[in-house]
Amino acid sequence: xxxxxxxxxxxxxxxxxTLLLSAFAFQSFGYAPCAMCIWQRYPHGIAVAIxxxxxxxxxxxxLLTAGAAAALTTAGIGFFHTGVERGWWEGPTSCTGSxxxxxxLSGADLLPSASSAPSALVMCDEVAWExxxxxxxxxxxxxxxxxxxxxxxxxxxxxxxxxxxxxQEPL
Numbered sequence: 001x002x003x004x005x006x007x008x009x010x011x012x013x014x015x016x017x018t019l020l021l022s023a024f025a026f027q028s029f030g031y032a033p034c035a036m037c038i039w040q041r042y043p044h045g046i047a048v049a050i051x052x053x054x055x056x057x058x059x060x061x062x063l064l065t066a067g068a069a070a071a072l073t074t075a076g077i078g079f080f081h082t083g084v085e086r087g088w089w090e091g092p093t094s095c096t097g098s099x100x101x102x103x104x105l106s107g108a109d110l111l112p113s114a115s116s117a118p119s120a121l122v123m124c125d126e127v128a129w130e131x132x133x134x135x136x137x138x139x140x141x142x143x144x145x146x147x148x149x150x151x152x153x154x155x156x157x158x159x160x161x162x163x164x165x166x167x168q169e170p171l
Contacts, residue, residue, distance in 0.1 A: 005158025006054055009064045012071065012150040013051020016044040019143060026129065026136065034124040035095040036081040040140050043074035047147070060158055068151035071144050078141030085127050085135055095124035 023041055027033055033041075047070040050063050084091030122128075127135040134142070 005064060005154040005156070006060055008150055008154035008157060009054050009060070009067055010051055012067055012147045012154060013047055013054070015143070015147045015150065016047035016071065016074075017051070019140060019147075020044040020048065023136075023140075031128050031136075032122045034122040035092065036077065036084065036124045037122075037137065040074050040077045040081065040137065040144075043070040043077070044144075046070045047074075047151075061155060064151055064155035064158055068148050068155060071148035071151050075141045075144035075148060078137045078139075078144060081124065081137035082135060082141055084125050085137060087125070091124045095122070 020041060023033070023037070023044075047067050050067045050070065054060060054063055080089075081091075083089045084096065090096070129136055131139070
């Protein structure tokens with residue numbers, strides 16, 4: 001059995017599923033996601049759905065290209081989020097310290113365990129966890145870019161693995 005573009009696409013979809021499940025695991029360990037962290041999850045969910053569709057026989061080149069676009073999208077959001085965390089540029093005022101107005105909140109509302117606490121209290125411009133000097137957003141950007149390369153290779157491999165129609169020369 002030869003490894004096809006479809007197999008590489010499924011591998012990339014599994015990679016997105018792994019990153020998505022890792023995000024949920026970090027959340028279960030008490031690392032609440034900010035708004036931009038949530039934004040990074042949607043393209044991974046789309047990539048996982050594309051992986052499921054690859055198993056159904058939907059036109060594969062279209063799906064592999066869409067998978068690459070999803071991975072590039074989450075990598076781009078992750079890179080933007082990294083820039084916000086590092087202070088390279090401004091982030092959305094709804095989740096950074098620069099535009100958040102908490103003057104109308106009570107002390108109980110500011111407690112992490114308060115059920116009415118607004119989700120905006122998890123700041124997008126603060127690094128909650130890092131490994132090897134890279135935050136979760138940075139790791140998502142790097143790993144998603146790698147997945148985009150796998151998706152693109154899958155599309156390339158699929159497009160060149162298709163049987164070519166032999167042209168007959170005139171007699």
